[in-house]
Amino acid sequence: MFGEVDAWRIKTVLVGLLALAASAAGWKEDLTNYVRIGVRDAGYSKVVLDCEDENMAFVIRMEKDFEGVVYTRGSFHSRQGPCFLDAEGGTEFVLKFSYKDCSTKYDDKLGAYVNTVVVQHDDDLIFPGDLAFDLRCHDQVTVNASLGVKSKISLVDPDPASKQPSKDEEISATSSSSVVTLMPGKLTPPKEEL
Template identity: 40%
Template sequence: MFVRDFVLLSLTFLLCLFTSRGEELWREDVTGRMNIGVTASGFDQIRLDCGSNNFQVVVETLADFRGVIYTRGSFYSRKAPCFLDANGGRRFRLKIPYDQCNVEDDGEKFQVTLILQHDKELIMPGDGAFALQCDLSAKDSKSFKVSAVSSISLADPDPSGKDVPTHLKSTVSAPNVVVFKPSDIRPRKSPQRIEL
């Protein structure tokens, strides 16, 4: 009886030891090397048109896209209009209402972060995020009509939503409609000088 108990106890101890060591190895292998952050890959352009009631967004990818596009905080609900499950294609349209989808409302300024995630379940390095902003407070100085200012900046896709340093945001703004392309991303390489 004593031998059997000793063997069972020893096996249990070894199993616990190997299991905890396996978790440590996984953390060592992935955690130290996996950095989800600002990226300029995987998209051809993001187009934003600030409507009177919603963000009108067109996302164009470089290749056939079978991931998910959603506003930060809407991943688990997986409900339109805050979430789009892409099953192929390169061009996707979303209408994100100013009063839904975790949109930050500052009177006449509305902001939301849009995530472009290539895997349907996991956010990984190479996924993109874009801070979309619609400022409806601008007025045309000649006609006194309200004219929206649309802005797109790079954001961090990490679920913790860390702020992106100003020098990496690469904000593009324009009246009403703005298009953000990889070529808009800073820091850009400066032209090489040729000395004669």
């Protein structure tokens, strides 16, 4: 597609445009007034979360060849597996990590292990068109108390500083099994997965 020099030029132009916007704002205003990343329900054909006994497995199938990065929020700068994957082409990518790794937290209120995975087309910067998914794996005790929801995937804004959508605007999929699938435009998993 693009060579390294072309990609570098595009990054340089985009960074320059961001700098101009910041300069026009007098460096006193947040750049989110000029650049909005936003939640996007496109660019992927399928996302699967498998809540195993000791691990969380995230699988994404992209619509087109992908050469960006896939990582759990908080692991971008370390760039270390299993929390970070530098894709060098292809359409399907997997992150599999323990509930004790990759900034995974146990949320007592939800009774679930939670994490966020970011799918970023550029190796260094988040741009519109990038994706992020909140992952939720409920423990066995909570499943009995929360109407059988065992796993959940929600689309969120990849920009960690942005306001996340309300529950009414949320694009998500839930399952009573340990495996849940989210597809673009699908708000619930297919019936065979329930």
